[in-house]
Amino acid sequence: PATAPPRRLWLAGRPQPAPCNAVFAAWRAAGRLTPALLWTRIERAIRAGHVGLAGYLARYLDPGDRHWVGLWRRVHEDPTRVLSAPAFEVDHPMGRRILTYGITRQARADAVQALALWEQLKGRQAFGEGTRRRVTREIALRLALQDAPAWEECLKALGVTATAGRWGPLRLRAALELGDWQAVIDLIHRLPPDRRERPRWRYWRARSLAALGEARHAEAVYAELAATRHYYGFLAADRLGVAYPLKTRRSDDDTEALAELARAPGIRRAHELLVLERLPEARREWHYATRDMSEAELLRAARLARRWGWHDRALVTLARTRHADELDVRFPTPFRETIERHTAAHEVDPAWVYAIIRQESSFMPDVRSPSGALGLMQLLPRTGRSVAERLGTRLAHRRELLDVETNLRLGIAYLARTLEMTRGHPVLATASYNAGYGTVRGWVPRDGTVAADRWIETLPLAETRNYVRNVLAYTTVYDHRLDGETTVLTDRMPPIGIRLIH
Structure with missing residues (x-):
């Protein structure tokens, strides 16, 4: 790692191997270490739980700023201390930074208490409107994940609404937004079996397993999804580095069968209206002509519509069948x-x-x-x-x-x-x-x-x-x-x- 760019190594937020120390020393001597980069590494170290590293880095701060690191470390260990710290009585950019960290950290453990703290503290510092909304939203999402009282009202106050029965997926999206992978898995497990097995939630279960270090189990789910042709299947294939299932089933047109279908009165009327560019009427006629068709007849009708260049009817008609592999019909390339x-x-x-x-x-x-x-x-x-x-x-x-x-x-x-x-x-x-x-x-x-x-x-x-x-x-x-x-x-x-x- 000592051969990597110093800035990238510095911003890793974790202790680096001993050979990196000489690199960092030369980098600092060249004047490349700015206060912003120093505070960024301190924050990342604390967020990653490396509070000792944060304390070590404090030596490079101006003496008047070092107390902030000590306060941040104490807030990390016990976020409720934000109430008793006199440093937060006076507005200061670093105080705002540490306070929002403490509130959102407390929300992970007890969102109800975090909300109470936030209501007491947000008036003490000059938080911008964006920060207020971000912190409030994170608390509300944590309330949802913890099934706390009045979490629905909290979300509604932020403009997040859902109809009855839709709060489950909303809570899942909250877990995804927060990156709480274990909560994602737990919430997916609580879905009804038919919904749990949908590609969407199978993919996110695999993503969560991978994020939690369960690579083998994640790959098994990805492999199943990668054999399917849709958004989540393509993403799963990318995770495994395999090709997409894009082989097209060529239309096996029976010319006589298509000609016979084209002679059917309703189909013929639809075609005549199409030629006259009376498109709404043509679509209505097509609908009536095909509404009672069998699977085989619908497939033939879709192929006929495609032959006529009537791509929207070909799409709609094929969608009523199980023939999803006719990509030339489903994904036409007119114009x-x-x-x-x-x-x-x-x-x-x-x-x-x-x-x-x-x-x-x-x-x-x-x-x-x-x-x-x-x-x-x-x-x-x-x-x-x-x-x-x-x-x-x-x-x-x-x-x-x-x-x-x-x-x-x-x-x-x-x-x-x-x-x-x-x-x-x-x-x-x-x-x-x-x-x-x-x-x-x-x-x-x-x-x-x-x-x-x-x-x-x-x-x-x-x-x-x-x-x-x-x-x-x-x-x-x-x-x-x-x-x-x-x-x-x-x-x-x-x-x-x-x-x-x-």
Whole structure:
């Protein structure tokens, strides 16, 4: 380790081997050790339980600051001492830092007592609003994990709500946000058996086992998940370093059978309406024509819709069957020339664009959402106008967003702008496309970073959680569909932190 960069060794927060001492001495002599770096190592040492190291490091502080280390060590050993320490009577940045540490540490053992302490102490120091909310939120989440009285009211006061029967998953998300891996395992075990065995919770059980040092048990769960084709399966495969199950089952089209199906009165009417671009009526006719079909007939109908280039009906129809391996039907690639032209101009991944389109509109060019979003990429008219102006053009009327070329041109430009605002972070850009950049910025941790899978799982909006998971999984499949190569999903998921976003 003595060959590693001194700064990285210094910030490890634990005692280093003796050969590192000479490295540190030379580093200090060169004036590279700043007060901020010194306090960072002291804090990390205390958080890791190496209070002796923290005491040793105090010798490098100015004499007037050394008493803070002694106070911090005492708070670590018994957080309730924060009440009796006279140092906290006067506002001081270091006092605020130690006090919040003591409160959150006490919350792990007794959140009710921590809440009482916080209510008494938060007025003594000039805490910023962000710090107040962060500490209050951590106490509330700990109250939830400890099943303390009134924990639901505490969370509701913070704007965290859930319907009856949904507090269990919320408590699981609280445990994930806090990184309390044993609590994650315990809460998953308390879920009903059918929910416990869902891929989502199997993955998080494995993640928790791995974090607790149970690598062999974690790998067994990962291996089962890695054989499946979805978001959690891809993440599990990445943990094991194995390939994704992306082999496509080629459609075995029976030309005569498809021709016979196309002659059926309802199917024929649907096709005629499709040709006339009366799309809502065509979809209704298709629905009535296929509603009583058998599994084999639905599969044939999905293949027929795909042959016609009616990709949204192919998707919907195939979803009613158990034939999930027909990836050419489930993940179509229409408008490819247009998409690749605009993605090349804006340096955006076409697989990501296809994933967004599949999630947003299922390839229905005429779709309109209740919020007023339009077209393939579901652009709001005000967004379309803003993007058009940035491109030096004009959107005369909102109905122009129903034109495929216009929608893709503006939608891809907007996606590129979102990626730029999030400094090229695919997860943050995807979440921003769904929930808005300002909203997502408020969800990004202010202190340090968090693993992207944990961040996604603990997002406050279920719609955005599902959206981001789906888009990431779809991007992985489309990556393979477009050129036969696949970027590892976790490479698209770097850590999340406020310094990673404008």
